[in-house]
Amino acid sequence: MHSMWLRGLLNKRAAARACAISLLAATGVAAITVAAWADFPRPWELGMQAPATPVKDRLSAFHDELLIIITLITIFVLGLLLYVIVRFHHQRNPVPTRTSHNTVIEMLWTVVPVLILVIIAIPSFKLMYYMDRVPDPDMTIKVTGHQWYWSYEYPDQGGLAFDSNLIPDADLKPGQKRLLDVDNPLVVPVDTTIRVLITGTDVIHSWFMPSFGVQEYAIVGRLNESWMKIEHDGVYYGQCNQICGINHAFMPIKVQAVSKDDFQHWLVDAKKKFAHDDKGVDAVRVAAASGSPDTALPAPAGN
Numbered sequence: 001m002h003s004m005w006l007r008g009l010l011n012k013r014a015a016a017r018a019c020a021i022s023l024l025a026a027t028g029v030a031a032i033t034v035a036a037w038a039d040f041p042r043p044w045e046l047g048m049q050a051p052a053t054p055v056k057d058r059l060s061a062f063h064d065e066l067l068i069i070i071t072l073i074t075i076f077v078l079g080l081l082l083y084v085i086v087r088f089h090h091q092r093n094p095v096p097t098r099t100s101h102n103t104v105i106e107m108l109w110t111v112v113p114v115l116i117l118v119i120i121a122i123p124s125f126k127l128m129y130y131m132d133r134v135p136d137p138d139m140t141i142k143v144t145g146h147q148w149y150w151s152y153e154y155p156d157q158g159g160l161a162f163d164s165n166l167i168p169d170a171d172l173k174p175g176q177k178r179l180l181d182v183d184n185p186l187v188v189p190v191d192t193t194i195r196v197l198i199t200g201t202d203v204i205h206s207w208f209m210p211s212f213g214v215q216e217y218a219i220v221g222r223l224n225e226s227w228m229k230i231e232h233d234g235v236y237y238g239q240c241n242q243i244c245g246i247n248h249a250f251m252p253i254k255v256q257a258v259s260k261d262d263f264q265h266w267l268v269d270a271k272k273k274f275a276h277d278d279k280g281v282d283a284v285r286v287a288a289a290s291g292s293p294d295t296a297l298p299a300p301a302g303n
């Protein structure tokens, strides 16, 4: 009597578990469908940020393809489990078979997963090479990771360089994002293929811009390369995503993508604003060479 009750309970539990799994899967799919696309992280967000570059477009599409494949596999395995639970329940199947080998099935469950992995690997490798190669860049930007801020250089613009520091909570203005806004964002033009060179000066950092599909290590003595072609103007946020010390959480990335005209205007102002910034090595060199009186460095001998 007692065991009958327990069996009933177990059956109910198995059914409840199956129900819960199906419900969870359905909720997951629904949530992904209705998730709001964003160019910065939001609380309780599901899914990825909206793509702003061709690389991220392809990454998101590949993610969606994988989601379909993984959902089909999960439903298939769940179906097999349910079938086994019902069909081979010990009440229906009191004397289990003693079969221990079945060559056909064993071949199948080896070959089919291999085929699935090959089907996944082909677009995956294609995408990896697409992300890796900078297609004919229009301009270059150098990103340097420091403990704990980023600095940006525009080698094509006479070595324009500046640091980008987090705005502390106490100094936030209305509309600025806590732990994401910085004093000097990286400003870049839209519809321009930008080569991004990334390096570091102390420990390993990582320049991670979710909506661009760019995530590259900043390593001392190494120059890593990535690229981006931002398709929509706007403000995008990212973060260092390689644990780099006590202030790892306080070195966000803010990128402002503007029209090509606005970028030229910004350049004129920025060159004035950052001309004597002693943190931009190249800017100082330019200023020192031109004999500017308000730089701390002495003019080179023989000038």
Ligand SMILES: [Cu+2]
Residues within 6 Å of the ligand: 145, 146, 204, 205, 206, 240, 241, 242, 243, 244, 248, 251
């Ligand atoms: Cu870092």
